[in-house]
Amino acid sequence: MNTLQLNIENSLPHDWQRATLVGRVWLPGERGGPAVVVIRDGEVIDCSAHFATLSLLLDHDQPLQAVREISGTSLGSIEDLLANSGEQRDPAKPYLLAPTDLQVIKAAGVTFASSMIERVIEEKAGGDALRAEEIRALVQAAIGDNLRDLKPGSPEAMRLKQVLIEQKMWSQYLEVGIGPDAEIFTKAPILAAVGSGNAIGIHPGSSWNNPEPEVVLAVDSQGRIYGATLGNDVNLRDFEGRSALLLSKAKDNNASCALGPFIRLFDEHFSLDDVRNCEVTLRVEGQDGYVLNGKSSMNQISRDPADLAAQTLNENHQYPDGFVLFLGTLFAPTDDRDHPGQGFTHKPGDVVSISSPTLGALHNRVTTSDQAPRWTFGVGDLMKNLAERGLLG
Template sequence: MNFADHLFPEDADRSVLAGRLLLADGPTPVIIRSGEVFDVSRAAATVADLLELDSPATVEGKRLFSSRELADLPARQFLAPFDLQIVKAAGVTFAVSALERVIEEKARGDFREAAAIRARCEEVIGGALRSVVPGSDAAARLKESLIADGLWSQYLEVAIGPDAEIFTKTAPLASVGTGAMIGVRSDSDWNNPEPEIVLAVDSRGRIQGATLGNDVNLRDFEGRSALLLSKAKDNNASCAIGPFIRLFDKHFSIDDVRNAVVELRIEGEEGFVLQGRSVMSEISRDPQELVRQAMSEHHYPDGFALFLGTLFAPVEDRDVPGRGFTHRRGDWVRISTPAIGGLVNRVTTSADAPAWTFGSRDLMRNLAERGLLGATGQ
């Protein structure tokens, strides 16, 4: 699976993309527009600075090369398109994902128990979850009913209650880009990708664009205890984002996010193929509402990235009957949607993936050496 085949939206000729490339001088924010790639570091030293502008899609820069030449660059030069922003995630935003989290919890992370629990949960809870509005009176009545039936869960609280689950996926600069290795913990034996749309939000809460993300999930760890969420979610190379942020303009808006269909394809070395999709129109909370809840009584001076959650729940058996899906080393994972492009990564363990070594101090030193610390979108 060639990552370079999926870098651009279907309507690339009218899209404006923002990203980060590892060039000779260091990490460089770029704009891709009209088939050309521009270094915009003199106008905005970081992508965080770029997204603070009132109209980042119109920023000018120094031409580097054509988008055709861009596709010839090696994978290591494609960095995740966020830098100083923290990466947040909204969980349990689709009915199917809510059911799967309940199943993990009831099975206590043991995949052998999942099939029987799934059948009962789908029968009793499934239809009701799909029709109820979170935080509504109907949701409150459903909660009372499920408590009476002994089926209530902390995951259902965030699925249909007034407060969304918003958590920190990973730290600034820790995400990997398209073409990179993506990691699952070496001691996990039940895990899966989570194909999601990721919003680019500035410090004032404005949504400036959207990209794609893989919120790698360890079902065994989180299923044992929700308090293991950080171990289930935040590991070396466990967060992939890219290939680029498509900036909002007259051709692409939040309505395109609301109506997107996110496709997933997994190809294993043994010939296994799994496909799935997330239909964003089925999300239980509007993307702007999730941004509002992420902002809450908080401040993000560098802005943030926000994963919106996934409808995808892999229950198809890969090998052992009743086990469902779990990753193997060497799996190729492609997450794509026509208006943004495709994010492609290959699976390894977090222990064997390249170490994260370039942090905020390194970025600040690099920008200082290049004379770019005064280049800001403020």
């Protein structure tokens, strides 16, 4: 089995030298613990003396200015940090953590209406191509030819809903896909996400599951979007398919949420418009020689990222420490891995790589959630650690 290794070429944005990258690392030693860092001139700068948590930094009135003006201690080169963040780690040296701490980890589902509707058409047609064409004709008569342009909650979406009801095709997933209200759920507990180079966990009882490559927004307590990173919203399709009430079990297991490698802050070189046009690619490499390639184009999303953030934080729900928000994916693997008709599912040992030119790449190896390293460092541990290091003011 090849060892998973991280380096500048396979992990950082193509223009990383001009990008504003912030994140978290684990510092070794008796007085060690999580540290907030910024990448500057190829060096990893520890900013913990100024911002004990990444949520505090992102909740600053002007985080970009703060990052540019901040002073701190160099922890070494970004190249050395990445080299020690793969599967062969020296615990006496710093290594990457997920770039989130006290922020709530939220996710939006069913945000790509066009692919969702096509799946419903195929399902209701029962594999009959002629029947599928008949159903598609009814849909196109209601909303036109380009389903990608369908705006959730619009009059066109409501006409489509009526057509689907009449054809007995309506479902709760379509409601959140084309209705006015987005599906927003909690993906993982605070501090439970794993970073690049760590194992990701699949529930051992699942036989049909897949990665979900997504762009993830970084949002402060006031709802201001300050940057983005990459995420893997690991999903158990068999659990969720049995019942929508099993969503939390399908989504939230040990090591089932990966984020990283860094949050890229918005600046003169990177903005929310770049997120809106982001191309996210996926590659799965199995120990059996299997390779799966896919992509998700953010310009096909049905709900604008800013709207999804506004549906998460508003007068009805607040997040005092901010949140990160998975934006959903266009990617849904259907290629058979082993036997015809059984589609794709993970196997232990798979290496999942999620990448984007502007955000870098997130790499994780698949294991089962009971075999992944246990999550033991919670909020209480974080507060105790920061207090012992004299970082709580």
